[in-house]
Amino acid sequence: AQKVTQAQTEISVVEKEDVTLDCVYETRDTTYYLFWYKQPPSGELVFLIRRNSFDEQNEISGRYSWNFQKSTSSFNFTITASQVVDSAVYFCALSEADRGSTLGRLYFGRGTQLTVWP
């Protein structure tokens, strides 16, 4: 079973629209970490954010914000006032950290291709 599900394969928006990328995860560990990575057309993977399972505070960084909800096992990512440069594939990932888990293993979702049109 997929540990990280990104149900949206592709999203298209017009510049300045807000867009939310969904991420649902599955784990039995009590300690775990969640991540978002961006992969622009140039191909590199850029780290955006890390959240640990004990910190449910939402985070805002400029136009980016993240909503972590343990009750629904979701870690959604919102881009406000999207720009053409936001066009990329966005990956959500999970790392489990309980005793007995394989530390460092990142489980990636299949990614969401975001296209922002001018």
Add this chain to the structure above:
Amino acid sequence: DTAVSQTPKYLVTQMGNDKSIKCEQNLGHDTMYWYKQDSKKFLKIMFSYNNKELIINETVPNRFSPKSPDKAHLNLHINSLELGDSAVYFCASSPGLRSSYNEQFFGPGTRLTVL
């Protein structure tokens, strides 16, 4: 300064050949990884090393052999290349397995094409 570097960036080769991809990180991290990204963009871990010790060895054909001469380097050698090995291979590093800041930083990727 490049944090995680990989060489080469592109690799085109014939089936049956042997090739290597090199990875180096200058972040002082203890842990390094190899990932494979297939044509559908799915990223899957292949190997991880912590202080030169193999930690993760996913179900990867024996033709793939990682080598870590020191904790700043993790190379990937592939024998008898097959068409299905065509993919983008990413190297990554993280501070350490038990670090609370265990985000992984990725290299630029190596696009391998097997003809």
